[in-house]
Amino acid sequence: MKKLLALLIFVLMLTFLAACGSEDTSSNDGNTNDEDTKENSGEDNGEWTPSESIEIVAPAGAGGGWDTTARMSAQVLTEESMIDQDMGVVNKEGAGGAIGWAYMAEQEGSNHNLFVSSSPILLVPLNGQSEYGHEDFTPIANVIADYGAFAVAKDAKWDNLNELFEDMKEDPQSVTIVGTSAPGSMDHIQFVRFAKAAGVDITKIKYVSAPDAGGVTQVLNGSADVFSTGVAEVAEQVRADKLKVLAVTSEERLDGEVLSTFPTAKEQGIDETFVNWRGFFGPKDMDPAAVKYYENKYKELSDSEAFADVRSNYGWNEMYMGSEEYKQFLDEEKENLQSILEELGLLK
Amino acid sequence: MGAIEGILTGFEVAFSWEGILFVLLGVFVGTFIGMLPGLGPISAIAIMIPITYGMDPTLALVMMAGVYYGAVFGGSTSSILLNAPGISGTVASSFDGYPMAQQGKAGKALAIAAISSFAGGTISVVLLMIFAPMLASVAISFGPPAYFALMLLGLTAIASLSEGSTIKALISAVVGFMVATIGIDPQTGTGRFTFGSMNLLDGIDFLVIALGLFAIAEVCYLVMNRHKSSAGSGKEIGSLKLSKEDAKEMSGPVGRQSLLGFILGILPGAGATIASFISYIAEKRIAKKPEEFGKGSVKGLAAPEASNNAATSGAFVPLLSLGIPGSGTTAVMLGAFLVLGLQPGPMLMGDHPEVFWGIIASMYIGNIFLLVLNLPLIPYIARILTIPRPLLISLVLMFSLIGVYAISFSVFDLYLLLAFGVIGFLMRMFAFPAPPFILAFILGGMMEQSLRQSMTISNGSISIMFENNISLVLIILSVLSFAFPIAKSIWSKKKAS
Amino acid sequence: MVQRVNRKIGLILTLLSIGYLYMSYQLPTYLYIPLDADAVPKTLGWVLLVLSIALIFSKDSDSEEQKAKRQIPKTDVKALLGVGALLLIYIILFETLGFIIMTVLFVYFCSWFLGYKNHSVNAFVSIVFPVALYSIFVFMLQIKLPQGILPF
Known part of the structure; x- marks a missing residue:
């Protein structure tokens, strides 16, 4: 009997609390609306400023590229007093970003929720693994660019991209490409783009996905032939004379003692580039004044010396795009990727 | 700068008062993080990264390394006392640690874990120091076929991991393997068995399964025995005393498994979890009384504990000497190197000997600190078991829930935890052993991927498995490991008749 | 059989x-x-x-x-189902009401339900542990847990 009593009280208290809870949230909503109207009236003066702490979602686990970008930029923005409100990073990990994007889709209309993303926000929806793509959010600003690299073992028979592609044109099955992520994602697609530009039959490319740094291991021990990855991942291996880079995916040669020795694909006559951009987004229907505010702040961040240090430590490149330009860039990029995935039979 | 000089610089850094302070801080946070189920070294280190920005890189890294091996050290506590593994590397420690604690020897179990961890940690640091530069080639010597063969070797031990019905053990393992196939398949990018749910695309986290099958299922039994006096009623509970026999019994497994754990730790992708399982199996295989395993065997606890700590040091070989992160935690540490303005890679040892050797040297101190911090606390920690059953049950449930939530911050995982708890309870009720399930889950996923990587590379020819010496040897061992128990049982039957 | x-x-x-x-x-x-x-x-x-x-x-x-x-006695079956029900309620309301409220209530009522009669100790434990854990996660480690309807 007593036990039943314990159960009963538990349930009763919860229903009570839940009722309070829903009231509370609704009154909260009221508050936010009030603030919004205030903000709107402020907007007449042309200014919008955040009225509460800002949440930045990294749609991945702690420690990855998105997480680092979110944390380091929040750190610089608050430390250099560019933004006075607190900026908290929240990890919404899972499904290659889709969990985080679904969460952001629920924040529609909020002016205090941002998130960081890169190419997967185009690729994952195309692979049929996310309901939401960049169209469902408000692009605010791009801040960073990474470039891809194609590396082979030091003693590999190819010395440039054309030699590799010549062999692949003859027999695509004779070469194994290794990358960290699954087919249809970045490592795979960046290689396919260049192979396609060179005239290789891209449907026959042999691609192996190897997580946990398996890619560099497999190229070093000869299991796989070409490592398709980011420039930063291979620079040290090249410096130590273990790998050589056949090409980087940037338009022009990169800066840096080692990096500047890597030839671009363009200078080898293959007219193709690939940039792994990374930037910030807001939820759908974000107040245009707020977008303007964040756009300016990220511009400030991008131009700051403190962030330049961060960039150079991580080997990131500067690539600022404002909201409008960013959106247009994303639309074009998505179309491009769509046609490649279609050809590969990976489009869902 | 010569190697000796480098080592000396390293020790100088590690033994400076700042060095000692940061090691202490690191291992303290690490132990603590390890004890809390769910919260692992990855998140702890990731959170530290922005904080350490601008710090002296060696000190920051020494601290982060301390968090890493400290967590593996501390993770065994909750495995032993509550059957709720603190981190995935200490799941195997609960196989014998928990029964031992239930027999009223919690203090002894914790002491064995601490000493084995210390020994495993220290032995492997010595190996790390002497062989790190040479071992770099070991780290990259395993191609996909070799990984496949290694996982195969681990899986052949399934029958030996359980007593009772072999069919049931095999069913357990097959279902565990099936659970491992849930999620996006890395080789094709297809979602498998996700039932259209986004939450399953990444597969199911190992800790959700481990906490469900072990902690929650155990809670069900505690609920049924809630009126019995708790395991803590014995006088021995807090006693750390190890008899001479215990010490003798420990020394063999600790020595062997430190070495094995270290080697497995070096291999990218294997890591502390797989090392602890393989060491447990290996020790059971060669034990004179394998029937004692799973019932509170000293060897069964010492082996995984020595191994997981040794594997942790091993994981630093590819990271420090090649710049290759072989696990989630070392990948985050690699990020930390970058923030601090260092380039981890083959050149690190030459460019920054003070960092390279400083981290290694600090591990000696770190391991001593861990032992000194943990041993005196054991009598107090062991008293957790004297908490009245009903309260203990609630607290174990609370820790498991928060632990699982902290993995990915999704309520979906909490439902999964509950589901695996029910499965674990039913499995016990109908005598399906849980260890084969867990083992097949953790090895199976990697085995499938390396098999398919190999097949892609070889254009579908199976001969790739036998072209490489390592994989050839491992496959022969697998065959022997599989055939030996069968031959043995046939032989003993013949002898009996 | x-x-x-x-x-x-x-x-x-x-x-x-x-x-x-x-x-x-x-x-x-x-x-x-x-x-x-x-x-x-x-x-x-x-x-x-x-x-x-x-x-x-x-x-x-x-x-x-x-x-x-x-062979599980009927009272035990009831106890198991009861704990299961408490867990389910906990999970369902976890994000709405927040970590602290749910965990405090859960620990208290689960212990009571299982026959723990010392209510003052129970209340103490069920408040101190969740609050301590919450503080560690949120304030020390800066990992957000659902705050639910509480303001912190």
Whole structure:
């Protein structure tokens, strides 16, 4: 009997609390609306400023590229007093970003929720693994660019991209490409783009996905032939004379003692580039004044010396795009990727 | 700068008062993080990264390394006392640690874990120091076929991991393997068995399964025995005393498994979890009384504990000497190197000997600190078991829930935890052993991927498995490991008749 | 009796393996991949099917102890279901009401439900542990837990 009593009280208290809870949230909503109207009236003066702490979602686990970008930029923005409100990073990990994007889709209309993303926000929806793509959010600003690299073992028979592609044109099955992520994602697609530009039959490319740094291991021990990855991942291996880079995916040669020795694909006559951009987004229907505010702040961040240090430590490149330009860039990029995935039979 | 000089610089850094302070801080946070189920070294280190920005890189890294091996050290506590593994590397420690604690020897179990961890940690640091530069080639010597063969070797031990019905053990393992196939398949990018749910695309986290099958299922039994006096009623509970026999019994497994754990730790992708399982199996295989395993065997606890700590040091070989992160935690540490303005890679040892050797040297101190911090606390920690059953049950449930939530911050995982708890309870009720399930889950996923990587590379020819010496040897061992128990049982039957 | 238990479990597992096999055969396949995403699942499904059928016909090797484990007294069944229900409620309301409120209530009522009678100690434990854990996560480690309806 007593036990039943314990159960009963538990349930009763919860229903009570839940009722309070829903009231509370609704009154909260009221508050936010009030603030919004205030903000709107402020907007007449042309200014919008955040009225509460800002949440930045990294749609991945702690420690990855998105997480680092979110944390380091929040750190610089608050430390250099560019933004006075607190900026908290929240990890919404899972499904290659889709969990985080679904969460952001629920924040529609909020002016205090941002998130960081890169190419997967185009690729994952195309692979049929996310309901939401960049169209469902408000692009605010791009801040960073990474470039891809194609590396082979030091003693590999190819010395440039054309030699590799010549062999692949003859027999695509004779070469194994290794990358960290699954087919249809970045490592795979960046290689396919260049192979396609060179005239290789891209449907026959042999691609192996190897997580946990398996890619560099497999190229070093000869299991796989070409490592398709980011420039930063291979620079040290090249410096130590273990790998050589056949090409980087940037338009022009990169800066840096080692990096500047890597030839671009363009200078080898293959007219193709690939940039792994990374930037910030807001939820759908974000107040245009707020977008303007964040756009300016990220511009400030991008131009700051403190962030330049961060960039150079991580080997990131500067690539600022404002909201409008960013959106247009994303639309074009998505179309491009769509046609490649279609050809590969990976489009869902 | 010569190697000796480098080592000396390293020790100088590690033994400076700042060095000692940061090691202490690191291992303290690490132990603590390890004890809390769910919260692992990855998140702890990731959170530290922005904080350490601008710090002296060696000190920051020494601290982060301390968090890493400290967590593996501390993770065994909750495995032993509550059957709720603190981190995935200490799941195997609960196989014998928990029964031992239930027999009223919690203090002894914790002491064995601490000493084995210390020994495993220290032995492997010595190996790390002497062989790190040479071992770099070991780290990259395993191609996909070799990984496949290694996982195969681990899986052949399934029958030996359980007593009772072999069919049931095999069913357990097959279902565990099936659970491992849930999620996006890395080789094709297809979602498998996700039932259209986004939450399953990444597969199911190992800790959700481990906490469900072990902690929650155990809670069900505690609920049924809630009126019995708790395991803590014995006088021995807090006693750390190890008899001479215990010490003798420990020394063999600790020595062997430190070495094995270290080697497995070096291999990218294997890591502390797989090392602890393989060491447990290996020790059971060669034990004179394998029937004692799973019932509170000293060897069964010492082996995984020595191994997981040794594997942790091993994981630093590819990271420090090649710049290759072989696990989630070392990948985050690699990020930390970058923030601090260092380039981890083959050149690190030459460019920054003070960092390279400083981290290694600090591990000696770190391991001593861990032992000194943990041993005196054991009598107090062991008293957790004297908490009245009903309260203990609630607290174990609370820790498991928060632990699982902290993995990915999704309520979906909490439902999964509950589901695996029910499965674990039913499995016990109908005598399906849980260890084969867990083992097949953790090895199976990697085995499938390396098999398919190999097949892609070889254009579908199976001969790739036998072209490489390592994989050839491992496959022969697998065959022997599989055939030996069968031959043995046939032989003993013949002898009996 | 004994055989019947194995037969029942065997049948359930057979159904499970058939379901799994059905799903494996639905998986898409790709050209030019020697061992596709469906190869291992199909193998596993067939192996489980064979093992399940073997189990149906196998003799039970359970010890007496094992059999005794299956006899759960009615009061225990009630206790288990009760804890299960508490857990379910906890999970359902976790994000709405927040970590602190739910955990405090859960620990308190779960202990009470299981027969812990010292209410003052219970109240103390059930408040101190969740609050301490929450503070560690949120303030020390800066990991957000659901705050629910509380302002902090």
